[in-house]
Amino acid sequence: MSALLAAQSVCKSYGAFHALKNVSLSIADGEFISIVGPNGAGKSTLVNVLTGLLKPTSGRVEFHGTDIGGIGPVELARRGMARGFQLVNIFPALTVRETLAVAAASRLKRIGNPFRSLGRDREINQAVAEIADIFNLRHRLDQQASALSQGEKKLLDVASAFALKPELILIDEPTSGVSTGDKHAIMELLIAACRKAGVRAIIQVEHDMDLVARYSDRIIALQAGAVLADEKPEAFFKDPALIAAVVGTRPPQMKAKSPGEATAFSAQTAPINGSVAC
């Protein structure tokens, strides 16, 4: 199966500091990938490089076989990869409708003021309604984002990225700050939304190992800027040394997926890094 997204021997340095060291990975159609690692391991840097926000110091990042190093989020979204915006934190006074409209307007290339055109732009209104339905947010459309529950805020963040109609979506801790009881409901809604919206692969950065164990097809663990492991959850959580290196805790109890309950993202082995220095 050909890779949707691939990093080949990527290095990223901040001055003399090597934040990413020869990272190679590939994400195939249908995969749900979790990127994990301790604080400072390089997860955010990797995500910024994978989403074209940062240009690698060396190496190559390809989306659909084309180099996307440093192309920026707008161009990347146009090509089919989107990232959770966290618009809710940036614009808490916007309503849910306005938040989704900003993303839809960007996809539909409405370069003028998206708020002005809200009332009369049928295509934007249709996109907003469609995405609000997928994320169970229709009854909240006219509420301010700041008035939503923490779980709904997280859903709105992801929904904004969905409004860009991506093939691949990248989300950062989609349930952080959400109560333990609500986390699984959000993850399941998110995965169901992916299926409905035709998203072909999901990458999440996640610290919560219960969620990582339950939903990932594959786990990519970073340590000190290098890929420490690239494994299916079954293999990953069997290795206490690996888990200790990544989170410094004991492994969570793996909850097996029952048949038909799978995330519908099939696993594929990806290459582990070679040993070339940056």
Ligand SMILES: Nc1ncnc2c1ncn2[C@@H]1O[C@H](COP(=O)(O)OP(=O)(O)OP(=O)(O)O)[C@@H](O)[C@H]1O
């Ligand atoms: N702009 C920068 N300039 C210099 N050093 C940086 C910069 N951004 C990140 N770093 C360093 O690069 C390393 C990796 O940082 P990064 O934020 O990618 O890690 P992380 O795994 O996302 O950490 P966390 O889980 O704490 O968010 C850290 O040592 C950090 O201090």
